[in-house]
Amino acid sequence: MKTITQSMVTETIKKRATHTHKGSFGRLLVIGGNAQFGGAIILTSSAAVYSGTGLVTTATHSTNFASLHARLPETMVIDFQNDTELKKLIKTVDGIVIGPGLGEDKLALQVVQAVFQSIQSTQHLIIDGSAIDLVAAHHLSLPDAKIVFTPHEMEWQRLSGIPIAEQTETKNRKAQQKLQATVVLKKYHTEIYTNDTVYQLKLGGPEMATGGMGDTLAGMIGGFVVQFSDHEIQAILSATYLHSYIADELGKTQYVTLPHQIINQIPQAMAKFSKRE
Numbered sequence: 001m002k003t004i005t006q007s008m009v010t011e012t013i014k015k016r017a018t019h020t021h022k023g024s025f026g027r028l029l030v031i032g033g034n035a036q037f038g039g040a041i042i043l044t045s046s047a048a049v050y051s052g053t054g055l056v057t058t059a060t061h062s063t064n065f066a067s068l069h070a071r072l073p074e075t076m077v078i079d080f081q082n083d084t085e086l087k088k089l090i091k092t093v094d095g096i097v098i099g100p101g102l103g104e105d106k107l108a109l110q111v112v113q114a115v116f117q118s119i120q121s122t123q124h125l126i127i128d129g130s131a132i133d134l135v136a137a138h139h140l141s142l143p144d145a146k147i148v149f150t151p152h153e154m155e156w157q158r159l160s161g162i163p164i165a166e167q168t169e170t171k172n173r174k175a176q177q178k179l180q181a182t183v184v185l186k187k188y189h190t191e192i193y194t195n196d197t198v199y200q201l202k203l204g205g206p207e208m209a210t211g212g213m214g215d216t217l218a219g220m221i222g223g224f225v226v227q228f229s230d231h232e233i234q235a236i237l238s239a240t241y242l243h244s245y246i247a248d249e250l251g252k253t254q255y256v257t258l259p260h261q262i263i264n265q266i267p268q269a270m271a272k273f274s275k276r277e
C-alpha cells in the first residue's frame with residue numbers, strides 16, 4: 001500500500017488562474033437528505049461549497065429547503081421527487097454525489113435509478129451512504145461513469161459481500177476490480193482502492209467518530225473531482241487527506257471534531273496546501 005503524502009495534495013491544489021469564473025470550477029449535483037436525514041445533505045452540500053466547487057445544486061426532500069438555505073445560501077435546490085427536473089439537471093453537471101441521508105425507501109430507489117439511467121460516461125459519480133446500500137440490496141448494475149464508492153466497513157460488507165473481519169487488501173482489491181470503480185474504504189487509516197494502486201491514509205483518529213463525518217467527506221470528494229478533474233485519483237486522495245488533516249489539527253485542542261467545524265476549515269487548509277512547494 002502506498003501512503004498518501006502531502007505532496008500529492010500540493011500537486012493537486014493549484015493556485016487559481018485569474019481569468020476564471022464560477023463555471024471554471026465545476027458544477028456539482030448533491031443528492032440526498034430525506035425527511036429524517038436532512039442534516040446529512042446540509043453537510044455534504046456545505047463541504048462541496050467550502051471545497052471551492054463553482055456551482056452546487058442540492059436535490060433533496062422539500063422539507064429540507066429552509067434549513068439548508070439557512071445554513072448554506074450558496075447552494076441551489078430542487079425537489080428530488082421531481083423526476084423530470086432531476087434528469088434535466090443531471091445533463092448540466094460535471095459530477096454527482098448521491099446517497100448521504102437518502103434513505104432506502106421506494107422513492108430513494110427511484111432517485112438512484114434516475115441517476116443511473118441519465119448519467120454520462122464523462123461525469124463523476126460519488127456513491128455514498130444509503131445509495132451504496134441500495135446498490136447492494138437491489139443488485140443494481142452500475143452505469144458507465146467515473147464512479148467512486150465511499151463505504152464504511154459495514155457498507156463495504158454489504159456491497160462486496162466480504163465480512164468486516166475478512167476485509168484484507170487482497171480480498172478488497174479483488175472486489176474493487178469486479179466493480180471497476182474507485183473504492184474509498186473508510187475506517188481508522190482509510191484505504192483507497194483504484195484500478196492500479198492501493199493507497200492508505202495515515203491521518204485521522206477517533207476524534208472523528210461523529211455522525212455526519214462521512215457525509216462531509218463525500219461532499220469534499222465531489223468538490224475536488226469536479227474542480228481538479230484532470231487528475232481524478234489525485235483529487236480523491238487529496239480530499240481524503242485534507243478531511244483528516246483538518247480533524248487532526250482541530251484534535252490538538254479538541255476532544256472531538258464536529259463535521260461542520262471541519263467544513264469551516266476547508267478554505268484555509270486549501271490555501272495552506274496550495275502555497276506549499
Ligand SMILES: NC(=O)C1=CN([C@@H]2O[C@H](COP(=O)(O)OP(=O)(O)OC[C@H]3O[C@@H](n4cnc5c(N)ncnc54)[C@H](OP(=O)(O)O)[C@@H]3O)[C@@H](O)[C@H]2O)[C@@H](O)CC1
Pocket residue numbers: 036037038039040041099100101102103129130131152153154155164186187211212213214215
Ligand atoms: N445528521 C444526519 O442526517 C445523519 C445521517 N446519516 C445517514 O444515515 C444513513 C445511514 O448511515 P449509517 O452509517 O448511520 O448506518 P449504517 O449503514 O447502517 O451503518 C451503521 C452500522 O454499521 C456498523 N459499522 C461497522 N463498522 C462501521 C464503521 N467503520 N463505520 C460505521 N459503522 C460501522 C455499525 O455498527 P455499531 O455502531 O452497531 O457498532 C452499525 O451497525 C446514511 O444515509 C447516512 O448518510 C448518518 O451520516 C448520520 C448523520
Ligand SMILES: Nc1ncnc2c1ncn2[C@@H]1O[C@H](COP(=O)(O)OP(=O)(O)O)[C@@H](O)[C@H]1O
Pocket residue numbers: 129151152186187188189190203204205206207208209210211212213214215216217
Ligand atoms: N476512529 C476513527 N479513526 C479515523 N477516522 C475515523 C474514525 N471514526 C470515524 N472516522 C472517519 O469518519 C468518517 C465516518 O464515515 P461514515 O461512517 O460514513 O459517517 P456518516 O455516515 O455518519 O457521515 C470516515 O471518513 C472515517 O474514516
Ligand SMILES: [Mg+2]
Pocket residue numbers: 128129152214215
Ligand atoms: Mg456514511
